[in-house]
Amino acid sequence: MRLDLTDPVALTRQLVDVPSVSGDEAVIADLVEAALREAGLAVERDGNCLVARTDLGRAERVLLAGHLDTVPIAGNVPSQLAGGRIHGCGTSDMKSGLAVLLHLAATVVEPSCDLTVVAYDCEEVDAARNGLARIAREHRDWLEADLAILMEGTDGAVEGGCQGTLRVRLDARGRRAHSARSWLGDDAIHHLAAPLAALAAYEPRSVTIDGCTYREGLNAVAIDGGVAGNVIPDEASLTVNFRFAPDRTVEEAYAHVVEVVGPCVVVDSAAGALPRLDEPAAAAFVAVTGTAPVAKYGWTDVARFAALGMPALNFGPGDPNLAHTREESVEIAKITASADLLRAYLTR
Numbered sequence: 001m002r003l004d005l006t007d008p009v010a011l012t013r014q015l016v017d018v019p020s021v022s023g024d025e026a027v028i029a030d031l032v033e034a035a036l037r038e039a040g041l042a043v044e045r046d047g048n049c050l051v052a053r054t055d056l057g058r059a060e061r062v063l064l065a066g067h068l069d070t071v072p073i074a075g076n077v078p079s080q081l082a083g084g085r086i087h088g089c090g091t092s093d094m095k096s097g098l099a100v101l102l103h104l105a106a107t108v109v110e111p112s113c114d115l116t117v118v119a120y121d122c123e124e125v126d127a128a129r130n131g132l133a134r135i136a137r138e139h140r141d142w143l144e145a146d147l148a149i150l151m152e153g154t155d156g157a158v159e160g161g162c163q164g165t166l167r168v169r170l171d172a173r174g175r176r177a178h179s180a181r182s183w184l185g186d187d188a189i190h191h192l193a194a195p196l197a198a199l200a201a202y203e204p205r206s207v208t209i210d211g212c213t214y215r216e217g218l219n220a221v222a223i224d225g226g227v228a229g230n231v232i233p234d235e236a237s238l239t240v241n242f243r244f245a246p247d248r249t250v251e252e253a254y255a256h257v258v259e260v261v262g263p264c265v266v267v268d269s270a271a272g273a274l275p276r277l278d279e280p281a282a283a284a285f286v287a288v289t290g291t292a293p294v295a296k297y298g299w300t301d302v303a304r305f306a307a308l309g310m311p312a313l314n315f316g317p318g319d320p321n322l323a324h325t326r327e328e329s330v331e332i333a334k335i336t337a338s339a340d341l342l343r344a345y346l347t348r
């Protein structure tokens with residue numbers, strides 16, 4: 001079997017029909033590598049990550065990225081065609097986006113910028129296995145560009161940057177006692193009343209950056225405590241998640257959470273990405289789309305590009321609401337529209 005990069009719609013179906021659940025991307029990576037080489041591109045490979053680049057000496061370089069893997073198949077492979085849509089595992093998330101970027105890499109003649117395409121593994125699993133993170137760590141020069149476009153599904157919208165995330169834990173300590181003699185104890189669960197009240201009363205901030213409005217959220221996401229039905233507990237903990245706008249660093253976000261809920265320890269964190277839509281390569285892309293960009297809610301791999309110092313945005317044909325569902329599908333018109341739009345941008 002070989003991949004045919006000439007038509008992004010047929011290519012989406014071909015890619016969906018090659019199962020590539022996270023950790024099992026070797027077959028699809030081999031096919032993609034062969035197709036990119038056949039298209040005349042120089043290809044670098046690390047494990048099941050592929051980076052192909054043109055070398056035309058243009059003043060600007062644009063990078064298009066997508067992951068090769070999918071979540072476990074839910075009886076929805078091979079793909080089906082119905083109602084103007086392709087149905088199947090990975091159609092929306094994100095083999096349609098992958099098809100568009102591979103198609104463009106093979107078929108754009110005389111681009112106005114140099115082009116880098118990145119296809120990586122293990123996006124749908126633990127961040128420690130993420131192929132893009134590995135490339136960023138070990139082959140940073142492969143990713144050099146003036147703009148990165150992550151082609152995860154946005155239903156055709158331009159979503160700037162991404163929010164950051166911080167999880168913290170508050171550990172309350174009290175004194176254990178028999179609940180029949182509760183005055184001898186100190187109930188740790190009660191110590192969480194004040195931070196919970198602060199969270200319930202908290203008014204999250206909205207901030208507009210480069211025309212994108214980021215809505216923050218600070219919420220309790222887990223609570224843990226209790227020994228037995230007749231014991232005053234001496235330990236309780238509360239886990240809080242802060243989804244913060246990209247104008248705060250992780251450190252600033254943590255300082256803010258401490259201000260609201262008091263002392264706490266960081267469980268995990270990931271910095272957001274500023275939209276940077278005023279940078280020339282990004283501004284030109286927004287101009288070609290002719291639509292107003294919106295904020296990305298949630299954390300995405302654009303933050304990995306932002307951490308390397310380049311502006312990065314999300315733009316892809318898939319519908320994020322259908323990702324990871326049995327009913328996953330992608331609208332064919334969205335595939336062709338995003339390919340046309342990117343072609344116009346790359347040849348502007």
Ligand SMILES: [Zn+2]
Pocket residue numbers: 067093094123152
């Ligand atoms: Zn995805």
